[in-house]
Amino acid sequence: MLKFDEIKKDIKLRLMIIKSSIIYTFQLETAYVSENWSNMASTLFYTGSFILFLKVVYGNVDTIAGYTEDEMLFLTFIGQLIFYLVWGIFHQNLRKIEGLVQKGDLDLILTKPVPADFYIAFKRISIISPLRDGLTPLVVLVILIDWGSLIITPLSALSGFITMILGLVAYFSLLFIVRLPVFWLGRGSSPAELVYTMRHYSRDILPFESFNKGLQGIFLLLIPILIDTGLATSVFLNKSEAVPALLISFFVASAFILLRKWLWKRALMAYSSASS
Amino acid sequence: MKSFFALIKYNLLVYIQYPLELINILLKEVVRIFFLFMFLQLVFQNAEGNDYTLRESLSYYLITGGIAELTMIFRQKFGSYLRDSIKSGEISNYLIKPIPLLSSMFAVSWGQRSLYNIVAFFSILIGFVLTPFDSVELYIGFLFFFVLSFFIAFSINLLEGILTFYLESPGGIPNSIAHVGRLLSGAMVPLSFFPQKIANILKLTPFAVAIYHPANMLKLESLGAEQVNAMILGVIWVLILNGLALYFWNNGLKKYEAVGL
Numbered sequence: 001m002l003k004f005d006e007i008k009k010d011i012k013l014r015l016m017i018i019k020s021s022i023i024y025t026f027q028l029e030t031a032y033v034s035e036n037w038s039n040m041a042s043t044l045f046y047t048g049s050f051i052l053f054l055k056v057v058y059g060n061v062d063t064i065a066g067y068t069e070d071e072m073l074f075l076t077f078i079g080q081l082i083f084y085l086v087w088g089i090f091h092q093n094l095r096k097i098e099g100l101v102q103k104g105d106l107d108l109i110l111t112k113p114v115p116a117d118f119y120i121a122f123k124r125i126s127i128i129s130p131l132r133d134g135l136t137p138l139v140v141l142v143i144l145i146d147w148g149s150l151i152i153t154p155l156s157a158l159s160g161f162i163t164m165i166l167g168l169v170a171y172f173s174l175l176f177i178v179r180l181p182v183f184w185l186g187r188g189s190s191p192a193e194l195v196y197t198m199r200h201y202s203r204d205i206l207p208f209e210s211f212n213k214g215l216q217g218i219f220l221l222l223i224p225i226l227i228d229t230g231l232a233t234s235v236f237l238n239k240s241e242a243v244p245a246l247l248i249s250f251f252v253a254s255a256f257i258l259l260r261k262w263l264w265k266r267a268l269m270a271y272s273s274a275s276s
Numbered sequence: 277m278k279s280f281f282a283l284i285k286y287n288l289l290v291y292i293q294y295p296l297e298l299i300n301i302l303l304k305e306v307v308r309i310f311f312l313f314m315f316l317q318l319v320f321q322n323a324e325g326n327d328y329t330l331r332e333s334l335s336y337y338l339i340t341g342g343i344a345e346l347t348m349i350f351r352q353k354f355g356s357y358l359r360d361s362i363k364s365g366e367i368s369n370y371l372i373k374p375i376p377l378l379s380s381m382f383a384v385s386w387g388q389r390s391l392y393n394i395v396a397f398f399s400i401l402i403g404f405v406l407t408p409f410d411s412v413e414l415y416i417g418f419l420f421f422f423v424l425s426f427f428i429a430f431s432i433n434l435l436e437g438i439l440t441f442y443l444e445s446p447g448g449i450p451n452s453i454a455h456v457g458r459l460l461s462g463a464m465v466p467l468s469f470f471p472q473k474i475a476n477i478l479k480l481t482p483f484a485v486a487i488y489h490p491a492n493m494l495k496l497e498s499l500g501a502e503q504v505n506a507m508i509l510g511v512i513w514v515l516i517l518n519g520l521a522l523y524f525w526n527n528g529l530k531k532y533e534a535v536g537l
Contacts, residue, residue, distance in 0.1 A: 042448030042455065049459040056469045057319060064318045190300035197304045201311035210318055 014118055021125040029128040039133050047137035050076065050204065051144065065210035066239070070146045072207070075233045077141040079203040080134065082168065082228050088130035090121050090172055097179040098188045106271065117264050121176060151238045159246060160236030166249035167228025171199075173256035174224055176264075183267040199225045208234040224252050279375055280383045287387025301391050305399065312337055328466055331406055332494060338403035339491040340463045343422065345396035347429035348389070349486055350454045350463070354430070357385040358437025362532065378525070382430070407494045414493045417503055421490035424510035428486045431517035432457075434525055441528030462488030482517060485510040 054076070058069040067075065097120060100106040109116050152160075178195050182188025202219070208230035211219065219226040227249050234240035313334060320330045328336065344350050358381060361367040370377050386393065409415055436450040443449075458464050461483030467475040478484050479502075489506045496503070 039448040039451075042451035045452040045455040049455045049464075053459055053464050056465050059471070060469055061319055064315075185296075187294065187296070190296055194300060194303055194307065197307050198311075201308055205315055206311060206318075210314060 010115075013114060014122075017114060017119055018122055018125060021122055022127055025124045025126045026128055028124075029126060039129070040136065043133040043137050044140075047080065047140060051140070065207040067207045067209075068149065070149045071237055072205075073141060073145045074150060074237065075207055075230070076204045077138065077145065078164070078233045078236070079229050080138060080141065082164070083203070084130035084134035084138075085168065086171070088126040090175070092126070093121050093123050094175050094179050095189075095192075096120070096123075097176075098182045101182045101188070101271065102186070110268075116268075117176070117261075121172070152236055153238065156236055156238045156242060159242035160232050163235050163242075163245050163249045164228045164232035166246070166253040167224065167226075167232055170224040170227055170249070170253040170256045173253070173260040176260050177256070180263055180267045183270045195223065195225065198223065202226065203229050206230070209239060220248055221252060224256065227252060280379050283380060283383035284387035284390065287384055288390035290388075298391050301395055305395050308341070309334075309338065309399075327468060327495070333466070335403040335407035335494055336466060336491050338399045338406070339494070340461075340487050342396040342400035342403065343425055343487055343490060344463055345389075345399070346393055347422075347425045347486065348386070348433060349425065349429035349461075349483075350458055352433050352436050352450050352454060353389055354382055354385040355433035355436030355450055357381060357388075358434070359440045362437065362440040367532070378434070403494075409493050410497045413499055414496055417499050417507075418490045418493045420507060421485070421493075421510065424507070424514055425486035425490060427514040427518060428482045428510070431514070431521040432482075434521040435517070438521065438524045438528050441524075441531055457483045460484065461486060462491070466492075479506065480509060482510075482513040485513055 051073070054069065054072055057064070058072070062068070064072060100109065100120065106116075109119055112119065174195065175192065178191040179188050181191060198219075202225060208216070208226060211226070211230075216226070220231065231240065231245055231249070235242055235245045316330060316333045316337070320328075320333065348354050358367075361370075361381065367377075367381075370380055373380075409418070432453070436453075439449060460478050460481055462478070467478055467484065467488050470478065479488065485506055489503065489510070493503075
């Protein structure tokens, strides 16, 4: 009973952190109006130029790795959706870990009665920015895709969605882990930048089927950057079997959660500052 | 001139303190080219009627990527450095010193990208090795276009920085220009992939003069009328864009206020 109460208290605390993060970030983001409009224009131009790019390429080919133009647009849609989710929920927060450690500001967080790793990862949760910047491009993609040509069943949609969520969990843990070298080396952005680069170039234009078995293994099991985007899209479109995809996603997400927690403890043991 | 190179050298030396950074930049470039190559292979397995071989395409992307990085035409690091300096008031440090303002600030921002510039330089060299140009005059033509690219990129960066004098938060405007520019310049896909009429119009833009025309030298046997016309057009673009940029820059400086100035 006591254990159950503790878990309930833990969850309540985490939900309170998330609620405060959302309110605080909302106030910050609505402060500058012109920034809002120009950012929205920027993402619209990005998506527009990317769609045009695909149109030009498909003017010269019929398929890419077996993906028709509509299937490729769907891959782009999933990739963009994931991008805005990641950006809004934890991407900006994880980038600040290096600064927190280097300046010793982590002390202030460690002295708070909150789970430090959770607090750092979800300190600012942005709703307005991803909605403002991402909604219009995503709607454009939804309009452009010929949904009738895609082979999506209710089962494949559900499986794809679960794969996407598990992939997000795995990717979050990966991003957290690649920020931890700062505790030992004093600088920690290099591995993270490498992961971002791999993610950026593989996310929107390379279907899961374009990778050979070796690379699929690497980007699913060791550096899980493809689960929430390429693999999830493949499951959605019935190009990959749902059960193996779900099993792999669950296994990788669980393994990376455990690895993250273990490495975080080790990192804290290595942490020192003027006041600790 | 001496202070220009001294500033570049100083900023480069800061980064050399971190050899891991250089390795990281190299690895990122390898990753970029690797995924690009994967995509090109997929496209060229199925493309019909396209006149770029896989090797030529790889050279093309190495060269365009190198030019874009060296000139900062899309990342606009010089422009964002100007923007941040104006917003924070840091530009006052430059205004009170007896040094040429724009070239000094350019040297600082270019120096901060030194490691990326070194990688970009070798990227272009590898592009040349993979698909050598057919004649010396094409290399000379490439150099001429590269100089034009440099000045076109300079003016675009300067125009971005100028926005800060007139807008509270110009944020996404330079990004928008970069996204569109990447496609229209031929950096994302060679202009030969576009329908002929559209490609002919795009080749007239400053982005295409800066990126597509120098890289397209690898497809030519010698300089022709199209390249000479593009060079003349490039000179006109350089004069117009830099003229506008310098006019608005001087105008904007007059509006600039800071404590002590």
